Amino acid sequence: MKEFYTLADLKKWKTxxxxxxxxxxxxxxxxxxxxxxxxxxxNAALQACGLDLQYAPFQIHADELGTALxxxxxxxxxxxxxxxxxxxxxxxxxxxxxxxxxxAGAINTIRVEGGKLLGxxxxxxxxxxxxxxxxxxxxxxxxxxxxxxxxxxxxxIARQCAVEGCERLVLVNRxxxxxxxxxxxxxxSFQEARVLGPVARLEAVEWTEAALRFQIANIDLLINATSxxxxxxxxxxxxxxxxxxxxxxxxxxxxxxxxxxxxxxxEAGARAANGLSMLLHQGALSFETWFDRDxxxxxxxxxxxxxx
Ligand code: ATR
Numbered sequence: 391m392k393e394f395y396t397l398a399d400l401k402k403w404k405t406x407x408x409x410x411x412x413x414x415x416x417x418x419x420x421x422x423x424x425x426x427x428x429x430x431x432x433n434a435a436l437q438a439c440g441l442d443l444q445y446a447p448f449q450i451h452a453d454e455l456g457t458a459l460x461x462x463x464x465x466x467x468x469x470x471x472x473x474x475x476x477x478x479x480x481x482x483x484x485x486x487x488x489x490x491x492x493x494a495g496a497i498n499t500i501r502v503e504g505g506k507l508l509g510x511x512x513x514x515x516x517x518x519x520x521x522x523x524x525x526x527x528x529x530x531x532x533x534x535x536x537x538x539x540x541x542x543x544x545x546x547i548a549r550q551c552a553v554e555g556c557e558r559l560v561l562v563n564r565x566x567x568x569x570x571x572x573x574x575x576x577x578x579s580f581q582e583a584r585v586l587g588p589v590a591r592l593e594a595v596e597w598t599e600a601a602l603r604f605q606i607a608n609i610d611l612l613i614n615a616t617s618x619x620x621x622x623x624x625x626x627x628x629x630x631x632x633x634x635x636x637x638x639x640x641x642x643x644x645x646x647x648x649x650x651x652x653x654x655x656x657e658a659g660a661r662a663a664n665g666l667s668m669l670l671h672q673g674a675l676s677f678e679t680w681f682d683r684d685x686x687x688x689x690x691x692x693x694x695x696x697x698x
Pocket of ligand 1: 541
């Protein structure tokens, strides 16, 4: 096994692959890809199910994606995951898209079937399952505030909140126009009236302390989908004084495991979770897409060293 494979390896796969056992029939395409935890969780799942296959990382540049994908059916691949920067481009390169993927305009999972590439997006439904697991509540019962609504993860989460019909959704983004545009896209899902007090069911708000303070009094779940918190030098996503005991706080960041935001949330008496559960559940849903069977969640969770 190499640290990662490349398009050059795929092109001569019939000479590269025979030496590798178990056979590589699944993988993740990304650039960079070496840091990905997906091989860890998917290989644990394959082993737990007694499937004699292997999942490997592939470093594929943006301009190589089409060529790499087209090689998969001929090489007997079951499927692949897509990560940065491929999710949007891949949606335009596959033969068919499932409805969630079509709506998202981005995919993170491909299944190879009868020589065709079928595209799926498990990010949103993985997020919904993660919230249920972490806080024992359904998204549809929650009033949600999403920081970082303009990024890839933020858009997938916002769309899922709309699909599940959450009580209320507040979109916040450094570049305000992106939050506004997303609110416009999702408006039709929030027509039905709910009893919410003096606030709208769906709105994009400016990222100011005053606006956040008002909104946080009227939400249950606060999500960080910005990239803030990955580096030790990052400033806090929001002022500690905005965090309150009634909140559930979900940070899509998971390195460090107890993120800066989680720490501040727990100090404020709130409940908090990191993004590993989202990674776990989107991976489990990919596995289910490939093999039409339940994913061995406990084995996958163990591979991520999450508490059982
Ligand atoms: P993607 O997920 O599409 O790769 P990204 O560049 O990683 O995008 O950014 C993810 C999110 O983090 C975006 O919502 C981004 O805000 P902008 O749309 O304004 O770029 C947000 N983000 C990144 N750095 C940030 C910062 N320093 N402060 C606030 N938000 C930030």
